Amino acid sequence: MHVAFIGAGGVGGFVGARLQASGERVTFIQRGPHLAAMQTSGLRLTSQLGDVDLTEVDVRPDADGVGSVDVVFVCVKSDQTEAAGELAKQMLGPDTAVISLQNGVENEDRLAAIVGPEHVLGGVIYILSLIEEPGHIVHSTPGAKLQIGERDGSESTRARVITEACAKAGLDVELSTDIEAALWIKFTGLCAHNGMTALTRCAIGPIREDPVCREVLIRCAREVLTLAKARGVMLPDDFKAEPVRVFMKVPPTMTSSMHYDITHHKPLEVDWLNGAVVRLAAQDELDVPVNQTIFAGLKLHAAGS
The missing domain is CATH 1.10.1040.10 (N-(1-d-carboxylethyl)-l-norvaline Dehydrogenase; domain 2)
Structure with a gap:
């Protein structure tokens, strides 16, 4: 499964590092000093759930050349949702899932207006994880809980596959039938x-x-x-x-x-x-x-x- 993360900060870096360490193909889209550090030295995650040290990562400043992916996780601040939606649009395939792990209750509709409602799933994550320094994520709470689900409450194949991949990566994940x-x-x-x-x-x-x-x-x-x-x-x-x-x-x-x-x-x-x-x-x-x-x-x- 090819998974793209728009934002490789505390949330995107944590989930993405876990998925890549478990064998999934991961692409990060990030900018600034964090991008430069990841390009040079990879991504390091310090966590009570186990540390991850990725010496090589696919990290880019934009979606050029990424192609279609299976999943796009949107992990930026909510004021960047529309910009993230435009990036996600460049990576869509027929059944690509776009999942916001942002804060708030409006991001799904904002993304759906750009990529189409058929692509948008809901996502919830409980975690306190931050960029300690460029290239280094620190997860500072004992656990991290993730919920993913189709917005209509159905248990789709894509939602199940994504959930299973997250579970394989060691994440505490639930397939929700009421993500709203x-x-x-x-x-x-x-x-x-x-x-x-x-x-x-x-x-x-x-x-x-x-x-x-x-x-x-x-x-x-x-x-x-x-x-x-x-x-x-x-x-x-x-x-x-x-x-x-x-x-x-x-x-x-x-x-x-x-x-x-x-x-x-x-x-x-x-x-x-x-x-x-x-x-x-x-x-x-x-x-x-x-x-x-x-x-x-x-x-x-x-x-x-």
Whole structure:
């Protein structure tokens, strides 16, 4: 199977390195210093799940000459989705799967508008993995969970083949028959966790221990649940009852990608997280004051320094 990754950062580099190490043919599309380092020295992954050292990788600045592939994983920030879609379009075959592993709930529709809805599957990944330095990815959490599924809920051959390849690569992967719900479950957590850790510049521990901050975390999540219900997304009852339960169990030092970005003066994805809640809620005439406040508190930092 030929798998292309648009973005070889914390997510794309992690999944791609695992797949190549397991024997799959992998092409990375990347730019900047990370591209140069990978071209010169390959890609190194440091992970509690096992290290990977790839001395040679197929990495390019664009899709020229790649040809059609079996799978395209989109692993860039959400503000780059349209550009990624145009790259993916150059690598399409009749049954190519295009899978976003990005944050947010709008990327699938944005990609479908470019490559065609028949090519787009949904994808969800739970991981904290970053570029430590060009050419070196560090996966810093104990696990990594991946969910992949057709948007219509069917168990297609291509979805099964992709899932089996990921499992062979040692990934904790699930073939989902309700990927829309999976996307909204992650989105709920991202808006609460990423939003509050970035806004406070604190890890999750102090946030959940402080009664005021904990209440804001919970209310933020409940606003997203209300939005999901208004949009016809069916979420599990146990999740709706305790939408931030997972954050009460994770290590107190756990931060988030948006916390990392704001503390390192990098662009934020807040427009596609809490900002998306505000935007979508306005379409449905819903009030989301907590998400609106978090969005307002982070929006002026969204461009980075």
